[in-house]
Amino acid sequence: MLLYILKRLGLAVLVALTVSALSFSLLFMAGDPAISIAGENAAAEDIAAITERYGFDRPVLVQYADWLVSAARGDLGRSWYFDLPTTEIIGDRLGVTMTLGLLAICFALLLAIPMGVAAAVKPNSLIDRAALFISVVGQAIPSFWFGLILIVVFSIKLGLVPASGSSSWKHFILPTVVLGYYATPAIMRLTRAGMLEVLSADYIRTARAKGLAPRKVLFKHALRNAIIPVISLAAVQMGFMLGGSIVVESIFALHGAGYLAWESISRNDLPVMQALILVFSMFYILFTFLADVLNAWMDPRLRVG
Amino acid sequence: MTDPILSIRNLTVDLPKGGDRPHAVEGLSLEIMPKEIVCIVGESGSGKSITAFTTMGLLPKALVPSSGEITFDGRDLLKLTPAEHSKLRGRRMAMIFQEPMSALNPCYTVGNQIEEMFEQHTSLPAAERRARTIRLLDEVKLPDPERIYSSYPHQLSGGQRQRIVIAMALALDPALLIADEPTTALDLSTQAQILHLLKELREKHSAGIMFVTHDFDVVAEIADRVVVMQHGRIVEQGSAEEVLNRPRHPYTRLLIDAVPRRTRVARDSLEGSAEMLRVAGLEKTYHVKGSMFRPGRTVHACKDVGFAVRRGETLGIVGESGSGKSTLVKCLIRLEDPDAGQVWVEGEDIAAYSRRALHPYRKMIQIVFQDPYGSLNPRRTIGDQLVEGPVNFGGDRAEAMARARELMKIVRLDPDALNRYPNQFSGGQRQRICIARALMVEPKVLIADEAVSALDVSVQKEVLKLLNEIRDRMGLTVLFITHDLRVAAQVCDNLIVMQQGEIVERGSVDQVFGTPSHAYTQKLLAAQPGQDWEVPDVSKLPPATGVMGMGGLA
Incomplete structure (x- = not known):
């Protein structure tokens, strides 16, 4: 088991390094970064000064190593827009996104797995049809529209929950449902297919x-075998929810990291985008790693040779 | 006289509507006494497994027992609720399955899976459950029970897994043990051990055993009483001695007559025939790739294999799983490249030919595989699949079609069936189609890789006869790969015996079977079930009676 974990960890580190190199190179893909900072019509001296200050004239590998070392120390550069450390900006926003992501995946799993199991136990029954209906609808409805409908019904008409903001737990109910429902169909169908096969x-x-x-x-004999692929899928969905929650965060005015990414793109704030990509990727890698470990714990064929 | 443990009266199990017959089992009556092994024999589709599953209450939902009664422990099993039946399972009646490789849950240790029996049906404390489990592992003769206890199924061999399933079944000393083809998937020597184990356990545990099988040798080895089934009905039952030696019903006679004799059909001498295939110094090693943390493993699948086969000869290659016979076959048809050695086909060494140079030689050696269900593409017609070979070698499609029609006649199928799909044929018919497919490109050498192992005995007999006929008619050289010594004895001229990648014995069939020199061959021969049974000559028995033999019930 330990060997397996070490091996997976080694792989995770390699992937992380690759991602970091890609996200670093982002800075140079958009053209000369000094011009991006100085603005389109900047004077040649200003550009030179910026090049000098940020060290853009050094060899790329040296810059990468430099950046990697500071990244390891928790320094991901300064935002061009706010002129604040990016880690500070992201740190403020990540809490909201993580909360939303975790709540949404829990919601999705709690909805999808019992329904998937029930559907598999009685295939082609009423329960199975209902589960299929729910998952088709979930797959088909765009989340912005579903979000708006929920706001209209539960916030405006019924006044049960607030429509926007993130100041209390109530604010997270609707976003969780919207984001979680989006992840439900895939998990439910995989659970159902897995259970049918295992049964x-x-x-x-x-x-x-x-x-x-x-x-x-x-539960002891069938579900454990059927759930193994579901764990991997859930990890991928979770990673996706962190980075891909932009739409949901915008609708509910949750100022999370997804929303920040969207803002930074429109502000051309490269360091923040770079840092966000890195942070999202690291979480993605972390979830995949955790899923691998969990799978190995569940399935002895993976851990004992 | 003691009361029977199980008594089935007039059992009928309905098949879903629209099937080829209305009942899976019809009007079935049988009894099992304590310490008695009753073998239910029949070919596929005879309803023998359905009988076993009905008794266990494990029938698929589509099958419903519609009448009759199954008396066990003084109660009618057919009248029990699922929950009540479930309480009997494991405690009073237990089952051993055919496929040990998939019968255990891969996620739990085998110790845990045996202990579950005690957890479910008793209130023993944990320490006692564990102690009993270890004792069971010891009883089914697994080495080092402590280690096995905490092993996962994938760490054990097929034979070991079957012992685990047996240990599980014996955990609570059930009155009735149902074994559904428990040794069919196992090697000969493992089968012998398991049969021996079952006989021993019957003595110790006083359970009655319902043993479902298709193999008359196994019946001869183990049965006290025999029940013969055909199309869901019992056609004959009686003591093993009676049924095996003086079968009365025509169907039983047909089955027994189809059991291959251990003596060979006399053939013309092969003296003077030209050499067709010669293999020398063939080597194949597989490297299981290691990783950062684990060293690689090397498996020597073929070690210095060499033999020669003449035109018109049938060479049998016999060995258990892992003996290297499949690797040898793959190297001969160059699905795998041998590491060293020569393969001469009519004087050409093709072992080191490039893929391109090899192309024309591909049609010289053709193969028929074990599984007639997996060997044909379900979405293409038989005709398409037959002409594909010759067309691939540049032949004319119409000519190929004509040959396909002719070959269909040779394998005794209707040539008009060429535009049908594989699922419209039975297993035996499919295997004949596979033989026709192999013959389409006019090969010189035909390899039959366990080609009759998956077939019922009566079908097996037909296919073997057909193979022999085709060999003589077309002057084919046949390599006959098998684990079944009876079949090998019947169809082969010469034999080689393989063990762990090496040829350990070679010679004519009479030499190998009569005076085996290698210890492994001797062990293999000794492991054959039912050796004391001399297959009777059915033609010399008194005329058959269609009346059901009630010997065991009288």
């Missing part, structure tokens, strides 16, 4: 032949 496996027949209680057959 017809020989070892389930063995479990029944042992006279085990149906609950035990279903």
